[in-house]
Amino acid sequence: MGCDGGTIPKRHELVKGPKKVEKVDKNAELAAKWKYCALSQERLKRPIVSCELGRLYNKDAIIEYLLDKSAERPNAEAVAHIRGIKDIKELNLTDNPEWEGERRNAKGDKYEDINCGMFICPVVGLEMNGKHRFCYLQSCGCVFSDRAMKEVKTEICHKGGNQPGNYKIGRMCGDPFKLDDVVVLNGTKEEVEKLREKMEERRSKTKIKKSKKSKAAETVSTPSESKDDKQSPQEDVAGKSSQQNGGESSQSAVAGPSGSSSSSTDTKSSTSSATKRSIQDMTEKSEAFKSLFTTHSSAKRTKEQTSNWVTHTPYHF
Template sequence: MGCDGGTIPKRHELVKGPKKVEKVDKNAELAARWKYCALSTEKLRRPIVACDLGRLYNKDAVIEYLLDKSADRPNSEVASHLRGIKDIKELNLTDNPAWEGERRNTKGDRYEDMHCAMFICPVVGLEMNGKHRFCFLQTCGCVFSDRALKEVKTEICHKCGDPFKDENLVVLNGTKEEVEKLREKMEEKRAKATKKSKKNKVAETVAKPSDSKENPESTETVSSEGQTSTKNGGDNSQPVAEPPASSSTKVVTPSAATGSKRSIQTMEEKSETYKSLFTSHSSAKRTKDQTSNWVTHTPYHF
């Protein structure tokens, strides 16, 4: 068959059989879900956020996605349900004291434990590596293990003390069934929010015209003499009688009411020294003999 040295090829070398299904390493899959961003596939680093479906993201990656939702962006299907920054919650995570960081195996001569996680549960101390079920609270963003919430039942957050309900719990990196339940819960929540916003808009639009329609036919007109007359559907009521004029009453002239300008030189309450500061004073005026003519020169004069 063309082989050198008189070797005889075997059947499995000549006939290609069906390809074996490659099995995904569970440890690698868990590390990808709990140590890497679901959108940018980069390593998780603070600040870390989570959505209503329980997926973990880097906050800067989500902001970049919201600013540019182009189809060319890879892995955009994971964050297609995100509409704005309000759809994510920044997580309040607890650091693992046993985590040495990325520099612990720089030389490659040490065993790297894939199950060692960066964060742990603050109550029980379980590592957040995918082996244990973890949840976060939508109210404050604190993360706890499911075992801690079952063993220590309380309506107050163990870490920050804020009150919460069972409805505020969201499972992190749950199964397909749990993700479907969270999706239905998210859609119901958004539907209620849209209904409330529509009701508020309708209430505002109804309240505005109701104020103006309380007395639509009645209008008040003020005459130049100070009389007020009310009109109802075209019928004029009796004018208000004016008070009798007396020597003590002061009559305001239209010029004073409109704020007409007065010359400073005609003000009797101002002193002569104050009046001389302005150009309208008689001392500032000059005769024709005192004024000099303007002389202009052209470049041809010299």
């Protein structure tokens, strides 16, 4: 086998065994979930939003995705369930006073706590670094630890307004919420599946409500049409009665003496002659009024005054 120089090979050097499965560093995985955007993989910065599945995003990255969904992104699957801006909620986070951020010492002469979180729970004070469960309320967007939700059992948000990063300064939040409004942040696979089921149920309910509203609007518009339809038969009956009356009158006119028919013809001829009567023939009109029209004798021209070409003036005859 060679063994030059008196070397003795070992078994693991000669026999190739199965490859060891590479384990993911838990600290790196937690940092990727709680400190970086799930879409752009950039560091989280305000404003921070979350979806109905409890993932953390930068609001700018979500807006860019919604504006251009056709662009290629490495983590497009993480936001496939986001249809619009209504599917996300801006989080009301409390800053950690011990978090230095970019101001921390990078010289290496100081201990750096990797597990230090950027935000904390406003009630208990636990750091949001992945070691503790955190959740947020869909009604107001306030973020709490799971321990705080268990210790303070209430149906009203109890986050203080004087905490840094709170948009409601100087007072408590006080927005009511239900158990269905609680969403776990960066939960396990089982929790994400449960949240997905709730999301689908909520969306199906909204679709049903919208369909009911559209049907109600259609029913509101149809009664007016039905009224018109109801009125039309009455009009038809009235029309039939009028036709019948007209038929009877015509029959009576035909059955009557010939003098009535002659009187009707006389009235028609008188009306036709009245309509064809010229203004110049009216004796009750003055000459000043008659001179306003082109049919007056003063408006007519002789052959010498007329030109050889055709004009479109009212004085041409």
